[in-house]
Amino acid sequence: MPELPEVEVTRLSFADRIAGARIEAVSMGKPLRWPLGCKTQQLEGQCVLGVRRRGKYLLIDLNGGLLLMHLGMSGSVSFGAGLPASGKHDHFEMVTSLGTLRLNDPRRFGAVVYASGESDPIAHKLLGRLGVEPLSEAFDATEFHQALKRRQTAIKQVLLGGEAVVGVGNIYASEVLFLAGIRPTTKASRISKPRAALLHRAIQEVLTQAVTKGGSTLRDFSNAQGEAGHFQLDAMVYDRAGLPCRVCTTLIKGMRQGQRSTFYCARCQKP
Numbered sequence: 001m002p003e004l005p006e007v008e009v010t011r012l013s014f015a016d017r018i019a020g021a022r023i024e025a026v027s028m029g030k031p032l033r034w035p036l037g038c039k040t041q042q043l044e045g046q047c048v049l050g051v052r053r054r055g056k057y058l059l060i061d062l063n064g065g066l067l068l069m070h071l072g073m074s075g076s077v078s079f080g081a082g083l084p085a086s087g088k089h090d091h092f093e094m095v096t097s098l099g100t101l102r103l104n105d106p107r108r109f110g111a112v113v114y115a116s117g118e119s120d121p122i123a124h125k126l127l128g129r130l131g132v133e134p135l136s137e138a139f140d141a142t143e144f145h146q147a148l149k150r151r152q153t154a155i156k157q158v159l160l161g162g163e164a165v166v167g168v169g170n171i172y173a174s175e176v177l178f179l180a181g182i183r184p185t186t187k188a189s190r191i192s193k194p195r196a197a198l199l200h201r202a203i204q205e206v207l208t209q210a211v212t213k214g215g216s217t218l219r220d221f222s223n224a225q226g227e228a229g230h231f232q233l234d235a236m237v238y239d240r241a242g243l244p245c246r247v248c249t250t251l252i253k254g255m256r257q258g259q260r261s262t263f264y265c266a267r268c269q270k271p
Ligand SMILES: [Zn+2]
Pocket: 245, 246, 247, 248, 249, 250, 265, 266, 267, 268, 269
């Protein structure tokens, strides 16, 4: 599943190239998770001003509104002139003066949704509850600790919940908790201020490193220029149950937490 770094890598791979493009034609394939919310003709003739990211949403700013794009479980974006003919898993295609933007999504949990602006009810519904961006100045260690203190659930669940901080998905949650030395089952409210500061720094480090490396939680992840990422090769604990810890050689444990797989080192990570 694409996580925040993959979405950011996707954004970086086409944002500059599509800025200033004029939309010439838009076509939809099979239904995605949510409907587009406008007639495709309403988009034609509009200009793309730029591409931002909020959580795992790409926000494509137009002169008359914005498109919210989500990659769902299996979505990937291509952008360029002279893309191959669209295939059966291409469910959104936008031809512009600078190239064609395409969403390929075999499982169709992704979506492209039009909103008139960020105060549009649909934009508010999708973006309104998202927590602070981990790679922004607004992500503050003290406020993060306060947010953890208010929550009685396991720290891994809190990270996945996206309200204390947005965009730390299942793979990176295991990785950041390893780096911070915190057991995934530790109750969030019990984490001390110094440990919360370690976790805060680990979140920034792991996500920044993943973006720098091109991001990859999907083995077949590629950015909008078709280049593959390599993050998964370097995982410290994720998907390594039964293998020796890279730090202390204790065997990594795997468990289920809220129906998601969790991995940790019982020696390096304290409750
Ligand atoms: Zn260890």
